[in-house]
Amino acid sequence: MQWKKAIFSLLLVIFVLVVLLAGLNSGFAHFLANTYHGSDTISSIELPRNAQGVRQDEMVSTKVYLSWNDSLLAASDNQSQGDTIQNIKNRGALRVGYNLGFL
Incomplete structure (x- = not known):
């Protein structure tokens, strides 16, 4: 067996794979940048209007948390049974969440 040729071939294959993966990563990052707009869809949702023409979100106070805080659960979940x-009526709040990766 010719060890020099075998090692050179192995190094060449590894080099080609690294260059190929780096090129694909760079290409996908460039061409697919800013293509996700799921949060815009969620943000643009408007609740329907009632018989008086008032939207439901104008009648109910809302608070948006951008990250989970354990104190939110502890402060409002004392009636979990x-x-x-x-429980929702007693709490006075309906908690809604979504996973950013699966809108």
């Missing part, structure tokens, strides 16, 4: 609808 029983009927879900009754």
